[in-house]
């Protein structure tokens with residue numbers, strides 16, 4: 508496959524590894540369509556792919572990567588430990604299945620949800636540290652961890668996660684938790700950056716996009732990047748995949764950045780980690 512060489516900056520994680528700041532998300536990409544959609548994303552120029560055991564589409568991601576003919580080491584693949592596998596042995600077996608699906612290596616492996624109402628998050632983090640030392644898992648991190656969950660890991664004397672993947676978009680900026688992550692040296696990954704499509708049709712974002720001469724999607728994704736977060740929008744359309752990559756030849760002013768942040772109204776696109784209780 509011949510693909511464009513898109514310039515993507517990297518962010519250095521607290522374990523010394525560098526992650527591409529922009530990638531491609533696969534939540535709600537149906538398993539049967541995943542190989543085709545991810546192949547289109549690779550063709551568009553994406554090399555950072557975000558999947559999860561919960562999405563049921565890791566095999567499709569792995570097949571698209573293998574079919575691309577591009578060396579596996581040119582990709583950054585993130586996947587996530589499912590809620591049903593927090594216990595040590597189950598975590599190891601789930602990791603082995605993910606490794607098999609994703610070409611034998613996981614670049615970044617996250618605890619998908621803390622489920623702190625059931626478990627001590629320190630126990631699942633110990634299981635993550637174990638798979639990182641024993642299996643082909645390079646970096647480990649968390650997702651949807653609250654400040655209290657992060658504090659619990661530190662209090663238990665465990666390692667600091669490399670990233671916390673949390674909801675962040677113009678309607679739910681999540682700035683307090685973002686700041687708490689930065690303070691602990693944890694990189695922030697912003698999920699549902701486009702609020703799962705709710706940003707489209709927003710009159711203020713439409714006006715700003717017109718002012719900048721870009722699309723609403725590009726303005727919002729650029730806002731996420733300029734805040735220093737890592738981001739991986741999802742799209743099923745090759746044209747929109749390309750649109751979402753074209754973010755490195757313009758900048759938002761401080762005033763424009765502030766006008767996007769001012770859209771915050773506390774509306775989440777996804778579940779609140781303090782009450783999300785799905786265990787399949």
Ligand SMILES: NC(=O)c1ccc[n+]([C@@H]2O[C@H](COP(=O)([O-])OP(=O)(O)OC[C@H]3O[C@@H](n4cnc5c(N)ncnc54)[C@H](OP(=O)(O)O)[C@@H]3O)[C@@H](O)[C@H]2O)c1
Nearest residue numbers: 532533534557698699700701702703704724740741742743
């Ligand atoms: N850790 C977690 O708990 C968690 C939770 C949610 C998401 N995530 C991760 O974050 C990724 C991104 O979040 P998300 O998938 O929820 O939503 P999102 O990226 O915020 O939004 C995706 C939606 O926006 C549309 N879209 C994308 N680009 C567009 C464009 N340029 N113009 C118009 N519409 C556009 C897509 O439609 P089309 O497909 O039709 O283009 C889709 O409906 C996920 O895929 C997943 O990897 C993680």
